[in-house]
Amino acid sequence: MQEVKLYDTTLRDGAQGEGISYSVTDKIRIAQELDKLGIHYIESGWPGSNPKDMEFYLKMARVRLKNSRLVAFGSTRRPHIKASADSNLKAFLKCQAKFVTIFGKTWDLHVKDVLKTTLDENLDMIQDTISFLASRGLTVFYDAEHFFDAYNANREYGLKCLLAAIEAGAKAVVLCDTNGGTLTSGITKVVQEIRPQINVWLGIHCHNDADLAVANTIAAVQAGADIVQGTINGYGERCGNADLIPIIANLKLKLGTNCISDEKLKELTKVSHFVSEVSNMKQRNDQPYAGESAFAHKAGVHINAVMKNPKTYEHIEPALVGNRRRILVSELSGKTAVLIRAKALELDLEKDDPKTKKILKLIQNLEHQGYHFEAAEASFQLLMQRALRKYSRFFELEGFRVVVEKRSEKKITSEAIIKIKVKGTKEHTAAEGDGPVNALDNALRKALADFYPTLSKMHLSDFKVRVLDEKAGTASRVRVLIQSQDEKDTWSTIGVSENIIEASWQALVDSVEYKLLKDKVFKATNE
């Protein structure tokens, strides 16, 4: 069975997509998720060019990954200096990465027009850079930028660049279709020609400018490539990189290569949605394998046939990639999915229990409204526990009012007035804030402070807002995701409403209740 290594560059090349901007925390969360999925290599940034990326690597040096190797990215040394004098290369040593990918020029046009140096100096740059890093114990991959254009323009020189990298100790050379304009037949031809001339791992890195990135990647593997580079959901510069989601599914289910386990493959849809959520990018409904519509049947002819035999209009079983069939006229249920989740939370729930049916219905209703529990496990846990009456609420809302006011060019002000009932006592208080949600957050904490002092130990660490039905403009429903943390844990909660204040309120309440419930369980266990 052909062995293929998965190499993800969402955090580096993906971050160059228009509209994407990751914080260090975003990067750490995504890296951990990719590790869980079983991605072999995670290219995460450019420590020499960017202090944020350096911070990420230094933080990650203390995080244990189970399956993945973290790879730092950077360029060959600058022309006419020593490798040891190049600050970008020194950054690799500082950032503590064990694996490094160096990209360099292979297209003579770039050497002349962009680097403005000689072809020989470029070869030296490749060789020096890789030798320098390899001699310090790093494993080095070489990204041959624009390889396919290079090979068409000057075959001999393109090959020389690869051989220089290998001679200098590169563990892999990666053929990049950087401009994304090569046809599939062209990829096949070049990889077939290069493969026998190379005695190290051969990688492929495609861009989607001609809408061929996934096909080109698959074709390269069929022609002998060992490593596939891509990004989750195909994020990246211009039209994006090759989308690892369909690539992984195709490699596994269509080509039968050994790349991830059957178990991990079932996480594919979840990971795709997780990354789009953290990236604050809309998930494409029609995304192959992972999209909401990927197995949705609309035409009557199709629905009838699928009811008789799903193979008639489904190329694979949706569950293999963790997705589900949807019949657009009447939604089907996902009872098993709920039971699996309940089990993970150690909640007793049997298939025939009437409570199971009740929870299932509740979830379906909420998901239909736009709740998305994959990204809000704490809210999901509370929902289950409320349905099973596993705890009573910590306070009751009687009402709130939020007022935001602006007078011509003066600073805008926000104030929240809140009335709640806690342990039989009524609290009526008010607070200001930097915005309406912050004012509400402040007022709620103020009202609860005397009753639940541990709340002072938690804070909200992330606040995300996503518009669901974007076509409705400012009247569309919004989904608010709040991440909270205390000294020990991080948890995520959700709210959905046409009103952003209402959605935020739901997520705020869940966040506070989760904290209080957690402390109560902890206290009980330790008493």
Add this chain to the structure above:
Amino acid sequence: MQEVKLYDTTLRDGAQGEGISYSVTDKIRIAQELDKLGIHYIESGWPGSNPKDMEFYLKMARVRLKNSRLVAFGSTRRPHIKASADSNLKAFLKCQAKFVTIFGKTWDLHVKDVLKTTLDENLDMIQDTISFLASRGLTVFYDAEHFFDAYNANREYGLKCLLAAIEAGAKAVVLCDTNGGTLTSGITKVVQEIRPQINVWLGIHCHNDADLAVANTIAAVQAGADIVQGTINGYGERCGNADLIPIIANLKLKLGTNCISDEKLKELTKVSHFVSEVSNMKQRNDQPYAGESAFAHKAGVHINAVMKNPKTYEHIEPALVGNRRRILVSELSGKTAVLIRAKALELDLEKDDPKTKKILKLIQNLEHQGYHFEAAEASFQLLMQRALRKYSRFFELEGFRVVVEKRSEKKITSEAIIKIKVKGTKEHTAAEGDGPVNALDNALRKALADFYPTLSKMHLSDFKVRVLDEKAGTASRVRVLIQSQDEKDTWSTIGVSENIIEASWQALVDSVEYKLLKDKVFKATNE
């Protein structure tokens, strides 16, 4: 030069995409646009199954198309009846179409499990149906549904179905990868085998379930297919059909086939956006060739190189398909990017002009605060024009107040009160909304309606919120991006503040001002 016929099925197969529903008028508008583009065949509906489609064909019988042939779609006759007794077939005669595409089964699994008839009867159904229509003077194409699955399951029977269609008088047989699960190498192999056995036109129809539809279509043409079926923007059931936009560009620019003229090719981006507008689907920014980001450069390395020679990071010249290069103004780009943008807006700005320095400083300040102009070009344009005092504002804000109120479990309410000065008149009004921003939006439009009636022609099509400094939780700064559109254009505006209402207000005001400025310039140019 290889000749390829373009066959569009946006109005039939595309309409099966989730979320798409065309009125008769929508269909007529799209058909006329496809005709202008030079599409050879337009498959537009199923007159026998749908009165709306019948109405469309009858209306179109009076519309003169310059380049395109209208094709009606339908199935083979039902089992065990005469073709002349089948109401679907009679509908073809009634609808006055001259070209008809008949789809039929070729996969034995479908014949047995779905039709529940014999393999021989299915062959008769194909033959009878095509003979019946051909004998009445119609040109008939045969869509061999699931051909690739069929061929793998029962090669001999698959081929028999094609030959039956040809014998009965089909002008073309179309190989369909209906479930979209075939790899590119599989398409190539099968088309190469079929091509020499067929003496009529050979067509290809791919779906995108494995993210390979465009590559598979191109591979089929390379293996000898004469007709390509697809939909504009790849709309269609599940993951959609093959996207004709990149297919046309690839056929023309990469394969050099004769399919449309150079002049028409320049309309490609416009047609793509027109169809997404009429379909009420969001245009994918990263769509190959036609997307807003398709030729957008973000990384500093790329921008510098593209300035030296666009070929370094562009696989084709954007103007060839009617798109344009965009230099994204972001933290990754510098002074050059600003000057390039100024030039594109036809604003006089020289490198040494003190105004340049002033604008640069302003941009840097705003970006430091979290503005992100790469995603808000309209705000960027207004910013430049304000700095250069190119226009005076359309109204002045005296103040607003937004009140959001919730009483225990009752529905939350939002109200906005606004006071502005327009053309010397004070307007003081109020409106409710689905949330605070919607209320504010409604109140602003209400206040401006009498003064600027064209505002009723614009609407907000997307509303995005991003939290910038996540560590600050609900007190963090938020960035609001609003996308607006009218009959002609789409534009994006931005606001940043710790207060989401303030941030939304900024973006709303820019959106309205951009619209008014645009209309004013348009009016001035046309007077």
